[in-house]
Amino acid sequence: MPELPEVETVVRGLNNKIINRIIFKIQTSNHKLRLAYPKNFAEQLINQKIIKVWRRAKYIICQLSNDVCLIMHLGMSGKINIGVQNDNLPKHTHFTLHLDNGESLYFNDPRRFGLITTCEYSKLFEHKLLAHMGAEPLTEELTIDYLLEKFKTRNGPIKTTLMDNKIIVGVGNIYASESLFLARISPLLPAKQLTKVQLTKLILAIKSTLEKAIKLGGSTLKDYRNAEDNKGYFQNEFNVYGRDQQNCLLCNEIIVKLNQAGRATYYCIKCQK
DNA sequence: ACTTATTCCTGCGTGC
DNA sequence: TGCACGCAGGAATAAG
Numbered sequence: 259m260p261e262l263p264e265v266e267t268v269v270r271g272l273n274n275k276i277i278n279r280i281i282f283k284i285q286t287s288n289h290k291l292r293l294a295y296p297k298n299f300a301e302q303l304i305n306q307k308i309i310k311v312w313r314r315a316k317y318i319i320c321q322l323s324n325d326v327c328l329i330m331h332l333g334m335s336g337k338i339n340i341g342v343q344n345d346n347l348p349k350h351t352h353f354t355l356h357l358d359n360g361e362s363l364y365f366n367d368p369r370r371f372g373l374i375t376t377c378e379y380s381k382l383f384e385h386k387l388l389a390h391m392g393a394e395p396l397t398e399e400l401t402i403d404y405l406l407e408k409f410k411t412r413n414g415p416i417k418t419t420l421m422d423n424k425i426i427v428g429v430g431n432i433y434a435s436e437s438l439f440l441a442r443i444s445p446l447l448p449a450k451q452l453t454k455v456q457l458t459k460l461i462l463a464i465k466s467t468l469e470k471a472i473k474l475g476g477s478t479l480k481d482y483r484n485a486e487d488n489k490g491y492f493q494n495e496f497n498v499y500g501r502d503q504q505n506c507l508l509c510n511e512i513i514v515k516l517n518q519a520g521r522a523t524y525y526c527i528k529c530q531k
Numbered sequence: 532a533c534t535t536a537t538t539c540c541t542g543c544g545t546g547c
Numbered sequence: 548t549g550c551a552c553g554c555a556g557g558a559a560t561a562a563g
Contacts, residue, residue: 260556292539292559316557334557335541350541369540371557414534423558430556479556480543519535522554 260332262395262428263471264482264490265316268338271485272311272318275340276355276363280307281322283356291352292333292373302326302376303355315391315427325379329387333371338485339364392425395464400426402457409449409457416452417445418519420464429464432477432499435524437463439498444530445516445523470495498524 260268281303286295296302306322313319318338320328330338343362347354353365353374365374377385392408393399408425420426420434429437438445440463443456452460471477476490479500483489493500497507502515502524511528 264556289540292557331557333540334555367540368542369555369557371539412533418534421557432556477556482556520537521557 260316260336260476260482261430261433262316262468263433263492264476264484265313265318265332265428266472267476267484267490268332269311269313269318271488272320272338272340272363275361275485276308276320276357277311278307278309279357279359279361280305281355282358285354285356287352289352289370291367291370292331293375295374296376299376303328314388315394315423317388319382321379327377327379327382329373329375329377329385330365331373331387333367333369333373335369335481336365336367336372337481337483339366339483339487340485390424391427392423393427395426395428395468400461400464402454402461405452405457405461406454409452412449414449415445415518416443416447416449416460417523418521419449421521426464428468431521432479432496433464433467433471435499436497437467439463439525439530440467442530444527445518445525447531498526500524 284300284303306324308320309323310321316331318330322328340361340363343356343360348366350368351364351366355363382388393404409419412419417434417438420429437460441459443460471492474491474495475484475488476482477492478489479493498513501513504513506513506526506529509526509528511526513524514527516523
């Protein structure tokens with residue numbers, strides 16, 4: 259999916275585009291996303307003003323004037339864009355919010371791993387999807403002590419553990435590989451074996467990788483676009499992701515690709531120990 | 532309780 | 548050109 263930087267970029271775009279707009283009509287396709295739409299879906303949204311847009315993990319939260327939150331997750335291939343109202347919808351447009359300024363929000367998701375639902379604001383953090391989410395990596399929640407505690411029973415490799423949302427949210431397949439390279443830690447190292455020094459490096463690496471990616475508008479591998487239809491540029495800054503068989507930018511060693519828990523991992527066997 | 536495999540989908544590149 | 552195959556930014560669930 260869009261990982262944390264991409265979702266953050268989408269959220270920032272939505273804040274430019276849809277705040278204070280009123281929803282006057284919604285449309286859904288016949289296809290179900292990861293969850294069925296809630297009953298009373300339209301009633302919860304129609305005539306409501308969009309007050310605030312933010313994110314928790316990779317969930318996009320649109321707070322409405324009736325204290326209902328519209329929750330959207332982009333899955334692997336979800337895209338949101340804002341444009342003039344148009345009946346000629348691109349293939350895989352599953353959800354449309356028609357706004358009072360002649361524009362619409364379009365949710366397009368070919369693979370349908372995305373998710374759209376609603377929740378009352380007062381119950382948001384108890385919501386099944388959000389209740390067990392781990393630390394936000396760009397906040398002070400992510401500390402050495404926190405990771406020591408979470409990792410102490412984890413014998414699995416640090417790369418897959420890093421992608422476990424119950425520990426840290428928002429770090430997906432790209433940023434896990436990139437952060438580990440920056441921290442000079444092997445993706446194969448069991449999480450419980452990381453020293454305090456390595457955890458310090460890892461936390462700094464995660465934060466700086468995500469922050470830099472946000473600055474560059476995220477990564478566009480194939481077709482990621484933000485809400486304003488711009489590409490991201492962080493893919494030009496990858497040190498290891500997708501660079502297998504190429505030379506390490508630091509030591510010239512050949513970058514290795516391997517499979518961990520069904521996902522591709524890229525790393526430098528010389529730099530990362 | 533942890534860890535891996537499977538599952539939900541479409542689309543694209545590769546190789547035969 | 549066509550087809551089979553593998554793989555893709557996620558994450559819940561099942562199974563070991």
